Every structure is written in structure tokens, then in C-alpha cells.
Amino acid sequence: xxxxxxxxxxxxxxxxxxxxxxxxxxxxxxxxxxxxxxxxxxxxxxxxxxxxxxxxxxxxxxxxxxxxxxxxxxxxxxxxxxxxxxxxxxxxxxxxxxxxxxxxxxxxxxxxxxxxxxxxxxxxxxxxxxxxxxxxxxxxxxxxxxxxxxxxxxxxxxxxxxxxxxxxxxxxxxxxxxxxxxxxxxxxxxxxxxxxxxxxxxxxxxxxxxxxxxxxxxxxxxxxxxx
Ligand SMILES: [Zn+2]
Numbered sequence: 756x757x758x759x760x761x762x763x764x765x766x767x768x769x770x771x772x773x774x775x776x777x778x779x780x781x782x783x784x785x786x787x788x789x790x791x792x793x794x795x796x797x798x799x800x801x802x803x804x805x806x807x808x809x810x811x812x813x814x815x816x817x818x819x820x821x822x823x824x825x826x827x828x829x830x831x832x833x834x835x836x837x838x839x840x841x842x843x844x845x846x847x848x849x850x851x852x853x854x855x856x857x858x859x860x861x862x863x864x865x866x867x868x869x870x871x872x873x874x875x876x877x878x879x880x881x882x883x884x885x886x887x888x889x890x891x892x893x894x895x896x897x898x899x900x901x902x903x904x905x906x907x908x909x910x911x912x913x914x915x916x917x918x919x920x921x922x923x924x925x926x927x928x929x930x931x932x933x934x935x936x937x938x939x940x941x942x943x944x945x946x947x948x949x950x951x952x953x954x955x956x957x958x959x960x961x962x963x964x965x966x967x968x969x970x971x972x973x974x975x976x977x978x979x980x981x982x
Contacts (some may be wrong), residue, residue: 929977
């Protein structure tokens with residue numbers, strides 16, 4: 756299950772919690788640095804300007820197999836990954852609730868948490884936050900910034916919730932993410948929410964079959980070849 760970021764001050768959606776003055780001076784600071792750098796540097800630094808983001812359309816997806824429901828902007832932070840933050844982790848979660856209630860929670864601005872994807876027991880994948888952006892799912896700011904969060908609908912203590920269709924579908928999604936960002940398929944880079952430093956969450960729990968999951972992800976990556 757997603758959790759609010761613990762480190763640092765809570766961050767909101769686009770432009771929230773930032774005064775106009777901070778935006779102005781933050782921007783000038785970057786421009787001053789850019790002035791001393793070459794053209795390539797300027798192009799790279801341009802993305803660091805506050806409030807600037809890549810063009811994007813509502814409902815645009817990162818994974819072809821997914822549906823789309825937008826999470827509340829209060830539950831994630833606008834970013835330009837992988838240009839501003841390198842993406843090199845996948846965090847595996849279990850929702851501790853049904854699909855509809857999980858989607859509802861991520862749409863609720865008071866929930867203060869979300870994940871990029873929710874995988875259902877029938878294999879359906881719903882995307883709720885763009886991979887460009889930082890979803891609040893790991894309860895750890897730096898882990899949120901570097902990771903994609905995948906929720907699985909079910910309960911940690913109910914092994915029957917982790918269906919064949921869910922494993923297969925989630926593995927296809929994880930493989931697609933690993934290929935696109937060059938993430939190694941191993942337990943250092945595909946981690947449990949319970950393994951994130953500072954978290955008190957236990958998901959996905961002892962019934963999640965890691966050997967099976969990684970085997971499936973590797974098979975999917977191998978089937979498609981290098982990105
Ligand atoms: Zn979790």
C-alpha cells in the first residue's frame with residue numbers, strides 16, 4: 756500500500772507549496788549556472804527549472820497494456836523522470852483492499868499516497884500516475900523519486916489473492932519498465948515495500964513468490980530482447 760513521504764516536507768502537485776519568489780530565484784539560480792555551461796548543459800538544465808515539464812496529455816500512458824484513471828495531483832509530485840531523477844527501482848506493493856477502493860483512495864486528495872500502477876487478480880493493469888512523475892508509494896522520498904510503484908490488489912495474509920494472471924501480467928509490466936529504463940532484473944532493483952528503509956509496511960508479505968515473479972520478469976525481458 757502506498758504511504759505519504761516521510762522525509763522532507765510534504766510535496767503537492769504542480770506548483771504547490773512553492774512561492775512565486777522561490778520559483779523566480781530558483782529559476783535564476785539555474786540560469787546563472789547555465790550561463791557558465793555549454794549549450795548541451797543548458798538543454799539539460801532547462802528541465803531543472805521549477806514548474807517546467809515535458810509536454811503531456813491527460814490520459815497518456817507509459818505501458819501499452821494499461822487502462823488509465825488519474826490519481827489526485829495531491830498524491831504525487833510533478834517531475835521529468837528520467838531526466839531529473841534516474842529510475843532504477845521497482846517497488847512491489849499489495850493494496851490491502853479491493854480494486855475500486857484502491858483506485859478511489861488514489862483519487863482522493865486526502866489520501867496522500869498513490870502508485871503508478873495497480874494490477875488486478877484478472878491481470879488488468881490500471882495506470883494512475885505517469886512514470887515521469889513521482890508517486891508517493893514507498894514512504895521514503897528518495898525511493899519514491901527513483902522508483903516505479905506497482906500495487907497488486909489483495910491482502911498480504913491471503914495467498915490466494917496472488918493469482919497466476921496477476922503474476923503474469925505484473926511480470927510483463929515490470930519487464931517493460933526494466934527494458935525501458937535499463938533496470939537489472941534482480942532483488943536489489945525490484946524490491947518489496949517492506950524492504951524500503953524507514954517503512955513500517957509489510958507488503959507484499961511472505962506469500963508473494965519472489966522466485967516465481969523474477970523468473971517471469973526475466974522470461975519476458977528475454978522474449979523481447981534488449982530495449
Ligand atoms: Zn505498499
